[in-house]
Amino acid sequence: MTVSHERVIEEWRKREESGRRGISLVVVGHVDAGKSTLMGRLLHELGTLSDKEHTSNERASAKIGKGSFAYAWALDSSEEERERGVTIDVAQDTFLTPNRRFTLLDAPGHRDFIPNMISGAAQADAAVLVVDASKGGFESGFGERGQTREHAILVRSLGVQQLVVAVNKMDAVDYDEERFKFIVDAVKPFLAQSGFDATKVTYVPVGAAVGENLVERTADGPLASWYTGPSLVAVLDELAPPSRQIDAPLRMPVTNVFRGQTAISAGVGASGRVVGGLLSVGDRVRIVPGDESAVIRALEQDGETVPWAVAGSAITAYLSGIEMNIVNIGSVLCPPSAPVQLATSLLVRVLVFEPSLPLMVGTPIELFHHSSNLSAVLTELVSTIDPKTGEVLKRKPRVLSRGVTATVRITLQAPGPIEPASVNKDMGRVILRMRGESVAAGVVLECN
Incomplete structure (x- = not known):
């Protein structure tokens, strides 16, 4: 049964006023800066990743001699990623802070996978740029052949205005205040030159591997002698969700296509982020390029079945009445009455x-x-x-x-x-x- 779009808008506005507001967050940075470890540890400390799942990752990673990657395995789930110790595709998860509901996009850092990073950044409202504070690590990532600069430029070019710079591996430099200041002083003018407003950029020292300053800043911790700012989660909780183009025609660029495997999710699964308008179960949508249309059999968001989704939502739409070869990565779902040209x-x-x-x-x-x-x-x-x-x-x-x-x-x-x-x-x-x-x-x- 189709839910009227007027009712969807009304329900969405009530939800936005009373509950946690949603933000899509991409995590970027040079390869080996510790992005996946940082976010994996954060997911564990916030309860999204269970103790049982983490223990399983600890045992499996240790078995192949990669015990230090246990937290990263929460996001690097493919066999190739785990064997190589690098993120290849964009991993997605969700987590909650007191005032926000985050869709997490962990993007690859290696230069060979920049196209995948662009796909992830194009879906983001805000970004965490992870910088390696270790001696040589920062210089390598921020240098000419590093990806720190390119990632920062790309996320800004794709519309991201709010940026959190997580200066990671502070434990590797004994939480040296001068090292943190050196990195901030080097990164700050570059970000300004790249188009970031300094008032929308925050710098946070963290030690992801040991959990330092991720969820809470401990009063007697190793940063306490000089750092009085907020923890990473506290900064994320203050990010402002952007305005959404709810009243515009539906636009949903497709980032993944697969065959649904259950009774509820039967049909063609098309994942992506809604960048305009809204859609609900029972709606007919057109797939562009092409003249074919399909009916939305089911919608899934954050692992749960939902009756509708609006602009800003990362979802999977299960489509009936269409062959899988008609829907491709890069296709756009839109209304038959207002297709994208x-x-x-x-x-x-x-x-x-x-x-x-x-x-x-x-x-x-x-x-x-x-x-x-x-x-x-x-x-x-x-x-x-x-x-x-x-x-x-x-x-x-x-x-x-x-x-x-x-x-x-x-x-x-x-x-x-x-x-x-x-x-x-x-x-x-x-x-x-x-x-x-x-x-x-x-x-x-x-x-x-």
Whole structure:
């Protein structure tokens, strides 16, 4: 039975006023900064990961000589991730703080898995940037070949404004206050240059492996002699949920597709984050690209069956009346009456990062949009512009240099479901990559 959308909006508003408000949180940072260990320990201390599950992970990890990865195994669940000791795909879980309900997205740190990291960051409202405080660890992650800088730039480019910098492994430097200050002083100007508002960035010293300053700051703990700020959980609990485009047409980019295995979840399972509008059980949705439609048989959120979901929710929709090969990663679920349009030509305002090769007319690129990776070409460099005033500085530049803001025309080799940011900001953000490096990010101004 379909629940009326007016009733859904009414129920959602009541829930937001009276209960914990939901936030999607992505955890990023250089490989080996301790992201999965930090979040695995946090899940255990908050009760999301049971003692029984953690003990099982301790025994299994110790058996293959990786006992120090026990907390990370709460999120790194695949056999390959556990054998290699690195996060490969985006792991998802949930946890509660006194005032917030978090959907946790643990993104891979290795440069080989940046596309997966982009997919995770595109679903986030806020981010935790995990920095390794150990001697050499910070320098490696924050250096030219490290992923700390690229991850920070990418999450900001994908719309994340609230950032928590968790300076991890403080136990490895004997909780040295000067080391913490050194790291903050190095990271702070870079984040400002990357577009973060300093008032929306918080720095927290932690020792994930030993549980220091994660849930509570102990009065007589090793940080007590100089740190008087909040614990990581206390900072997370103060994050502000962004406004949601509830009244917009449904838009749900698909991040995973699978076959449902139970009576309730029979049919095609399509996971993703609702970035506009809402949907409820019984609704008919269209899958774009394509002309096919399906009926929502069931909805699942945070491991529980729910009757409806709204913008900002990470969900799985079980679809009936459609074949599995019709729904793909990168497809968008939308109303049959208001489908997202397919575009082949995009006018995009981009910020150029630090590309190794020049960006010129004719340059082949990869355009990342949510979980889609679309082959494209830079077909026109319209102008460079002043990022503060929007004033045109130069028309038809020959090349785009690093740090430049510009308007460009991009042609996709195959049509993609993309909308201008003025219509739906989450559907209008793109990342440009070339030869394994992120070269620019931008917002879509026009689609044709």
